[in-house]
Amino acid sequence: MDTDHLADRLRRVVGRENVLDRDVDLQVYEYDAGVDMAYPRLVCFPTSTRQVSDVVKLLHKQQIPFVARGAGTNLSGGTVCKDAVIIEMSRMNRILEIDYPNMRAVVEPGLVNLHLVNTVAKDGYLYAPDPASQKVSTLGGNIGENSGGPHCLKYGVTTNHVLGLEVVLPNGQVIEVGGKALDTPGYDLTGLIVGSEGTFGIVTKITVRLIRQPEAIKTMLAIFNSLQDAADSVSAIIAAGILPATLELLDKAFIHAIEESLKCGYPLDAEAVLLIELDGIRDGLDRLAGHVTDLCKEHNVREVRVAKSDEEREHLWAGRRGAFGSLARMAPNFLTLDGTVPRTKLPEVLAKVVEIAKRHGLKVANCLHAGDGNLHPCLLYDERDDGAKKATRIAGFEILQACADAGGTLSGEHGIGIEKQNAMPFVFTKSDLDAMRRVKDVFDPAGLCNAEKIFPTEEASAHGE
Numbered sequence: 001m002d003t004d005h006l007a008d009r010l011r012r013v014v015g016r017e018n019v020l021d022r023d024v025d026l027q028v029y030e031y032d033a034g035v036d037m038a039y040p041r042l043v044c045f046p047t048s049t050r051q052v053s054d055v056v057k058l059l060h061k062q063q064i065p066f067v068a069r070g071a072g073t074n075l076s077g078g079t080v081c082k083d084a085v086i087i088e089m090s091r092m093n094r095i096l097e098i099d100y101p102n103m104r105a106v107v108e109p110g111l112v113n114l115h116l117v118n119t120v121a122k123d124g125y126l127y128a129p130d131p132a133s134q135k136v137s138t139l140g141g142n143i144g145e146n147s148g149g150p151h152c153l154k155y156g157v158t159t160n161h162v163l164g165l166e167v168v169l170p171n172g173q174v175i176e177v178g179g180k181a182l183d184t185p186g187y188d189l190t191g192l193i194v195g196s197e198g199t200f201g202i203v204t205k206i207t208v209r210l211i212r213q214p215e216a217i218k219t220m221l222a223i224f225n226s227l228q229d230a231a232d233s234v235s236a237i238i239a240a241g242i243l244p245a246t247l248e249l250l251d252k253a254f255i256h257a258i259e260e261s262l263k264c265g266y267p268l269d270a271e272a273v274l275l276i277e278l279d280g281i282r283d284g285l286d287r288l289a290g291h292v293t294d295l296c297k298e299h300n301v302r303e304v305r306v307a308k309s310d311e312e313r314e315h316l317w318a319g320r321r322g323a324f325g326s327l328a329r330m331a332p333n334f335l336t337l338d339g340t341v342p343r344t345k346l347p348e349v350l351a352k353v354v355e356i357a358k359r360h361g362l363k364v365a366n367c368l369h370a371g372d373g374n375l376h377p378c379l380l381y382d383e384r385d386d387g388a389k390k391a392t393r394i395a396g397f398e399i400l401q402a403c404a405d406a407g408g409t410l411s412g413e414h415g416i417g418i419e420k421q422n423a424m425p426f427v428f429t430k431s432d433l434d435a436m437r438r439v440k441d442v443f444d445p446a447g448l449c450n451a452e453k454i455f456p457t458e459e460a461s462a463h464g465e
């Protein structure tokens with residue numbers, strides 16, 4: 001079917017105004033927040049499950065590839081699909097039900113994470129997964145990538161808070177998995193679909209768990225003259241049996257980028273800061289904060305600042321939340337890695353990251369969900385410089401290999417997408433990958449749904465060139 005004819009057929013399903021086919025519009029959808037780019041065939045905006053199903057049935061019949069897209073903030077090329085129809089979910093963004101007695105909410109996938117958080121916060125509830133992109137990223141995208149965030153150390157990642165899904169399968173059939181009740185019998189398909197990067201179908205309805213907001217919160221900024229001391233403090237805090245809500249580490253390069261753009265009072269002469277947040281019942285929180293401070297002192301902390309008001313707390317958080325955006329001060333482009341290692345290996349792997357970047361002549365800024373052992377080294381480059389671009393890709397793969405060698409893995413939360421598919425053999429055997437491929441084939445035998453993601457491409461070399 002030619003593209004004009006296809007656009008016509010899609011318009012009949014979703015309405016005239018809900019299909020984009022002009023070059024100028026499609027260009028906006030050839031990239032996401034990762035580094036890869038590819039031109040899509042068309043973009044359509046369904047507004048109901050029925051429309052999603054009818055669109056997918058049409059595409060399935062015509063054997064045309066398609067991909068679901070939320071806000072396009074993923075960092076792995078997860079929504080970049082050459083010649084595919086992009087099924088953009090942002091117009092399915094309603095909160096369908098809030099059920100406080102059972103602590104559940106039912107929402108559409110295009111709902112922005114922070115809209116749900118702010119809605120339930122007014123009544124003292126919390127939807128816990130909080131990717132730093134939560135101002136714009138959607139629940140559907142969070143499910144696609146099984147997103148985490150600063151508070152996921154204590155509260156768990158998206159999969160721990162999603163209880164049920166309505167999904168349009170790649171042949172257009174609509175299924176429901178899981179639900180409001182716990183422990184639905186049969187296979188845990190909800191768990192399987194969360195984190196499947198949009199390769200098993202299109203999520204059209206989501207049931208999530210709500211929790212009560214903590215009674216009290218204490219936010220601290222621990223300032224270090226050495227990255228190693230900061231990383232060692234992370235291990236010491238967890239080893240002492242303390243589970244902070246967040247343990248975020250920012251290195252000197254990030255501190256400078258943040259201060260130049262946001263001015264949050266992070267000290268420019270420090271090598272690293274730890275943003276530590278404790279929460280829970282009010283009684284005992286001061287004592288816990290004292291214990292954490294003592295542990296940091298054992299690792300040569302220079303100073304521990306405690307936020308004395310909500311305003312001061314917000315000020316400290318503004319730096320962490322705006323960290324990635326602030327890198328624009330340092331370079332036009334950056335590649336964010338997302339490897340995860342056992343916590344005690346953080347100092348060793350961080351040293352390796354610095355060594356790899358230096359050897360390739362690249363600047364690197366490190367931000368870590370340190371409590372989870374999840375590193376975000378950002379390699380800075382200018383995409384107009386082909387040499388730097390190539391060096392960045394190679395250095396990125398070397399960093400992933402270093403994480404794998406340390407007993408870690410390739411992605412804590414950003415997904416594999418296109419960007420890391422050729423690193424999959426670093427952590428999986430051929431048999432492991434074959435088992436995963438067979439699962440993909442069950443859902444999508446025609447291979448149309450977010451095709452050519454996750455699995456290594458045959459012609460790829462070890463370093464993905």
Ligand SMILES: Cc1cc2nc3c(=O)[nH]c(=O)nc-3n(C[C@H](O)[C@H](O)[C@H](O)COP(=O)(O)OP(=O)(O)OC[C@H]3O[C@@H](n4cnc5c(N)ncnc54)[C@H](O)[C@@H]3O)c2cc1C
Pocket residue numbers: 032033067068069070071072073074075078079089109110130131132133136137138139140141142143144145146147148149150197198199201202203204324325413414450
């Ligand atoms: C500045 C910045 C900070 C970030 N911080 C974090 C962080 O702290 N933690 C974190 O985990 N991530 C973070 N990310 C990455 C990204 O924001 C998350 O992966 C987010 O969940 C993506 O949501 P999205 O709506 O943009 O999804 P998209 O990028 O549009 O899609 C992501 C994946 O989900 C699939 N998908 C989307 N909607 C559906 C649907 N309805 N059904 C099935 N599949 C679907 C897509 O096909 C794709 O594979 C950050 C990104 C940026 C740019």
